[in-house]
Amino acid sequence: EADIYQTPRYLVIGTGKKITLECSQTMGHDKMYWYQQDPGMELHLIHYSYGVNSTEKGDLSSESTVSRIRTEHFPLTLESARPSHTSQYLCASSGSSYNEQFFGPGTRLTVL
């Protein structure tokens, strides 16, 4: 079934740890996005990619990095997690012709 998957769904980790949030989609989409969202608040675009080996920074400055080696996979990495990184991270994808985005279930990250 076509969908967007994010793992883990919840992550509690200590300061200074390196983490990777996984996002994969079976939608056949070429465009993928990462948003940061505090509960009940607006979404901030932090990274996006229009295809393999293409990544761009979004509107909100983030210490995270992303890679796009495969079309269906768009992982986000934090080299050294800090409490200020505590948030929900949403992954999304969209097709080539439309700007409508489809969202994954999100990863709720807590850094202690």
Add this chain to the structure above:
Amino acid sequence: AQRVTQPEKLLSVFKGAPVELKCNYSYSGSPELFWYVQYSRQRLQLLLRHISRESIKGFTADLNKGETSFHLKKPFAQEEDSAMYYCALSSNSGYSTLTFGKGTMLLVSP
């Protein structure tokens, strides 16, 4: 720069009452507008987009370029409509990011 404004953080109505969630945008070109909804414990999902001119779950939204608005309306609110609603804007290019508003929480009471 493009911007989306949702002036109400919370809108509380009784079941059966009309609902209007406001959305104003700022964009110099020809925009594409969307409404997304997030029900409790569910993922963000598209409710409707202006180019489709459709009604989803009884909701409609009309793009008013003169007033730069894209308000979401429903004549009779239901309790299951309680959710967070986000208005979003992009350019009409196929390669454009979405700019989201801050969202409006709709609470429908019995």
